[in-house]
Amino acid sequence: MSLYALKPRFQALLRPTARALHGLGLSANQATVGTCAASLILGCGLALAAHAGQLRWFLLLPLWLLLRMALNAIDGMLAREFGQISTLGAYLNELSDLLSDAALYLPFAFLPEAGSALTVLVIFLANVSEMAGVLGAVTGQRRRNDGPMGKSDRALVFGLLGLFLGAGVAPGVWLSAVMALVALLLLLTIANRVRQGIAEGSTGESR
Numbered sequence: 001m002s003l004y005a006l007k008p009r010f011q012a013l014l015r016p017t018a019r020a021l022h023g024l025g026l027s028a029n030q031a032t033v034g035t036c037a038a039s040l041i042l043g044c045g046l047a048l049a050a051h052a053g054q055l056r057w058f059l060l061l062p063l064w065l066l067l068r069m070a071l072n073a074i075d076g077m078l079a080r081e082f083g084q085i086s087t088l089g090a091y092l093n094e095l096s097d098l099l100s101d102a103a104l105y106l107p108f109a110f111l112p113e114a115g116s117a118l119t120v121l122v123i124f125l126a127n128v129s130e131m132a133g134v135l136g137a138v139t140g141q142r143r144r145n146d147g148p149m150g151k152s153d154r155a156l157v158f159g160l161l162g163l164f165l166g167a168g169v170a171p172g173v174w175l176s177a178v179m180a181l182v183a184l185l186l187l188l189t190i191a192n193r194v195r196q197g198i199a200e201g202s203t204g205e206s207r
Contacts, residue, residue: 015077050111055171059163094130104158115175125186136193
């Protein structure tokens, strides 16, 4: 299971906004690049805040992750529903997600209690899980978004971490435990995506 299953309902709520933004002349690629740039800026700011011990700034993280999810859904709708699908857009979509995730997770590496090695491991495994998902499409199947720790699930986890830290919950051993759990769930996610992708390919070959 993954929060990705809720995406159709989320998109339905955002469709009027997507139409309005299209009317204002916003393109899917502009939304993608703008969202990535904002994520990189926020990630740098949070890294500086973490290094300085100003953890209240982490309250911005859950707000941005929610807004980013909305913008990611909107750029997809702009591309599909307004004839803006392109090869460039596909590259921008995948690469900007990897860059944005890395930028928004990396500030936790500056918190000793989170463990810099664990945080880097989470970033690495998150990238591998997305690659495993993309390979489904590369091999002629559909992109895999299996859980239990897909992009939306990670946004929920890191959004809650940002909320707790920004609200004054002191970082401690619990933070390392959460990072270790996320890493474990990412390994399961990678295995699920590879297994389901192979199974789907085998079913197609047998037809």
